[in-house]
Every structure is written in structure tokens, then in C-alpha cells.
Amino acid sequence: MNQHTTPPLAVSATGLRKSFGDKTVLDGIDLDVAEGTIFALLGPNGAGKTTTVQILSTLLTADGGEVRVAGHDVAQDQDAVRAAIGVTGQFSAVDELLTGEENLILIADLHHLGRSEGRRRAAELLDRFDLAEAATKTAATYSGGMRRRLDLAMTLVGRPRIIFLDEPTVGLDPRSRRTMWQIVRELVAEGATIFLTTQYLEEADQLADRIAVLDRGRLVADGTADELKRLVPGGHIRLRLADAGGLETAARRLAGSSRDDEALTLQVPSDGSVHAVRALLARLDAEAVDIEELSIHTPDLDDVFLALTGTHDENHKELIA
Amino acid sequence: MSSLSYAMTDSATMLRRNLRHALRYPSLTLAGVMTPLIILLLFVGVLGDTLGAGLGRMGGGATSYVDYVGPGIILMTVAGGCMATAVAVCVDMTGGIINRFRTMAISRASVLTGHVVGSMVQTLISTALVIGVAVLLGFRPTAGPLEWLGVIGLLVLVAFALTWLAVLIGSSPRAPNPRATRRC
Numbered sequence: 001m002n003q004h005t006t007p008p009l010a011v012s013a014t015g016l017r018k019s020f021g022d023k024t025v026l027d028g029i030d031l032d033v034a035e036g037t038i039f040a041l042l043g044p045n046g047a048g049k050t051t052t053v054q055i056l057s058t059l060l061t062a063d064g065g066e067v068r069v070a071g072h073d074v075a076q077d078q079d080a081v082r083a084a085i086g087v088t089g090q091f092s093a094v095d096e097l098l099t100g101e102e103n104l105i106l107i108a109d110l111h112h113l114g115r116s117e118g119r120r121r122a123a124e125l126l127d128r129f130d131l132a133e134a135a136t137k138t139a140a141t142y143s144g145g146m147r148r149r150l151d152l153a154m155t156l157v158g159r160p161r162i163i164f165l166d167e168p169t170v171g172l173d174p175r176s177r178r179t180m181w182q183i184v185r186e187l188v189a190e191g192a193t194i195f196l197t198t199q200y201l202e203e204a205d206q207l208a209d210r211i212a213v214l215d216r217g218r219l220v221a222d223g224t225a226d227e228l229k230r231l232v233p234g235g236h237i238r239l240r241l242a243d244a245g246g247l248e249t250a251a252r253r254l255a256g257s258s259r260d261d262e263a264l265t266l267q268v269p270s271d272g273s274v275h276a277v278r279a280l281l282a283r284l285d286a287e288a289v290d291i292e293e294l295s296i297h298t299p300d301l302d303d304v305f306l307a308l309t310g311t312h313d314e315n316h317k318e319l320i321a
Numbered sequence: 322m323s324s325l326s327y328a329m330t331d332s333a334t335m336l337r338r339n340l341r342h343a344l345r346y347p348s349l350t351l352a353g354v355m356t357p358l359i360i361l362l363l364f365v366g367v368l369g370d371t372l373g374a375g376l377g378r379m380g381g382g383a384t385s386y387v388d389y390v391g392p393g394i395i396l397m398t399v400a401g402g403c404m405a406t407a408v409a410v411c412v413d414m415t416g417g418i419i420n421r422f423r424t425m426a427i428s429r430a431s432v433l434t435g436h437v438v439g440s441m442v443q444t445l446i447s448t449a450l451v452i453g454v455a456v457l458l459g460f461r462p463t464a465g466p467l468e469w470l471g472v473i474g475l476l477v478l479v480a481f482a483l484t485w486l487a488v489l490i491g492s493s494p495r496a497p498n499p500r501a502t503r504r505c
Binding site for chain 1: 327330331334337338341342345346416417418420421422423424425426427
């Protein structure tokens, strides 16, 4: 084992570069993921998330930079890296013509677990992922959520120390998504390191110990969810008023607010505390302004994301739609 | 275990997978063996008497014609089996599971070895079936046991060579690939 002076890193990349033809996909990325943590790589479509995962999981070779996974260089020692990782890609990597059980036993055989141990492990994972009933049906008949679970179960057969999940909850309904989150949390509790990519900010917020935001091949931010939220201006209170006259009065009365004449709304900078809201309402009451609707907006990752990745791209609008 | 025996184990695992596919969805294999069978039945059963009459000094009729056309049909069966291999390899390479295999510490060649050995097994079964039908139609080769061994050896080698060629075609990057690996 190598002697590390710093705490052990599951994944470390410095100056990672990759381009396809003359299109630069990754333009010098530095990543450090500590063992036993959840790391989320967040970014819009085409930011380079999948490419990053593919390089870290030995599917692609980088054009430049040094990448170590589980202490091994991914360019030099691919088999040692592969032995330590499990990958669940964006597209389901199950054999559709085999049953759920056969799929798991196939992977167990490739891990050389031996016949009885392989069967035991397959049965255990089928149970854990709620697939026991469908174990003898071919994967082609599975629903999207079941296929995702089988996919992840196959990744876990070899008890990988580092698990890459590329957009693990895309296309899942809210319940399946929560199940997936629960599974991810359990895996970390068991000591695994999770590297996940997502375009769902809520997912990163819910799961990740650390979040890096990737945009057009560059890391534009890196930190905990709270640290990232501090990067954007504070929250505000949003008021929708009954008529243009009310808007006029309110806007005049509340300094520093920004108005939208068409939607009859007014954004007032505020920390969103009960005290601030009460004070605000009292001032408007004094002017007899009619408020149709009031909402309190605290900064969330959406704001961070939009602030960091620029708002001109159509993709971003989709993301928050 | 040494890396060589791991390569053998992994190839055997992949072979089991491919044979299971073939058993579960035999349509591709069946299509491969149906073509030579239909041609054999058509040429011998329907056209055999007329074609046999043209053979001249070899005699006449359908029985002598089946001796004439039999070896050609057998070779066609071997060649036809490769088509199924190319399709199977292409489907495998474009599906998601190949990326899983590629991120696992397994012998790289085992995926292809499994395909090659698996389709050779299928091709040889198909060939035996075609030979059996030909014999039923009156195919009476004059070869002795040693010569038959030579025939089988040659057929295995032809199947081996053509199957690898089919694997190459099936896994070539220009093959239709709905999920190109260049994703970002």
C-alpha cells in the first residue's frame, strides 16, 4: 500500500482533460473524494459528467491529468481499479434476455465467487432490492424501476469499495427515487464511497457530503451544499399584489425591492424569518395594500446552479421547470 | 488461480450466457439453419430428379443429386451460422451490459471467446442437423471413418475462421450503434 500523508482518498483527479476531436469536454478538472463519503457531480446536460465517470471507471482514457481511484492510477493499473469499483451507468447494463437471478449469478461468476457463494449473494441481493418475486422473469419484462434496482444489485455483487452512479434516478418515479436514495445511504453506512452524477439539485442536496458543479468542462464550484448556498445572494419574499396600484404603493414603500409589472409581483430581499415577514406585512397593512399571495424564498441549490452555470442555456430552464 | 485459468473461467461463463441466449431465443439460430434445409429439400425433393438426370455418368435421379449438392449445402450451413454471430455480437456491443463487463476485472477477450465458442457449438449442431436430413434424403457419402474425421476437422476450422470474421464485423465501430460510446 502506498503511504499517504493525507487522509485516504477514494478518488483523486488533477488536471483531468478530455476532448473528442476538437471539442473539449473536460478542461482541467481537479477532484478529491474522501473514503466513505457521497460525492455528487452536478451539471447540466453536456457538461461532461458522464465523460468524467467513464474516465474514472476506466471506460475512457483521459487526454491529460493524473487520476487515481482506490489508490491506483487508472491509466497504469486498470485491473486493480476495476477490482475496487462498481459502476451503474446511465443506460441499464443488464442482460435483458436473462432473468434477474441469472443476471446476478453471471456477475457473481465473473467475480469468481464460486457456485454456492454466488447463489447466496444473488438471493441476498434479490431480497434486498425487492426483486425476489421477479427473480425468474427475464429482465426485458421489468419496469424501469426494477431494471434500475437490478442494475445496481449487479454492481454490488462484488462488494465494490467505490461505487459510481451515473444519473441513478433519471426516469424514476418519486417513490423509486426515494428508494434509490435510501439504498445509497445504506451503502455509505456500510463503508462504501459513492460518486454520483445528477442534474437534480434536490438529489445532490439530499445525499451528498460534497458537491462539485461542472459546467462546460470546468468545475465552477466545489463544497458542501451549505457552502454552495452561501455563494449566492440571500433569500427574498415574493409578493403578488391584487392590482397595479397596490404594486406601485408597495414598491415605493419597500426599498430595495424589484418589481415585475406584468405579473404584479414584487421581490423583497429578506432572510425569510417570521419576524421579518411580520414586519413586512405590518408595513403593507398600514398602506392598505391587498396581497394576493406571499411566498418565502430561501436560497437553494437551484439558485446556486443557475448563478454558477449561466442562465442563457435552454437546458437550465428545463432543469428548473 | 493464474490469469490464464481466470481467462478460461470467464470465457466459460460467457459461453454459458451465450448458449442460454440461444436456447431462450432460438429464432436467430433457427433462421440460420432453415435456409440450407429449405434449399436442400427444394433442390433434392422437388428438382432432384430433373437435376440428377443432368449429372451424366454419375448416374441419375434425386439420390445421386443429393450426393452432388450435399457438401455444398453443408458448407453453406457453416457460413450461414456466422450471420447470427455477427448480429449477436453487434447487439451485445451496443447494449449497456458491455460497459459493465468493461468496468470489471475480467479477461477482456472472454466476451468474444464466449461468442465464438458459443456460435461454433450452434453451427456444428446445425451442420449435424443438415447432414442428418441429407442422409434421410439419400445422401450416401463414401468416406471412411478417418476421412469423416478429416471432414469434421475441416468444418470446425472453417467455422472457427468464419466466426472470428463475423465477430470482427459485428464489433466493428461502423456497425449500427444506437448508443455510441461517445457520450458526455
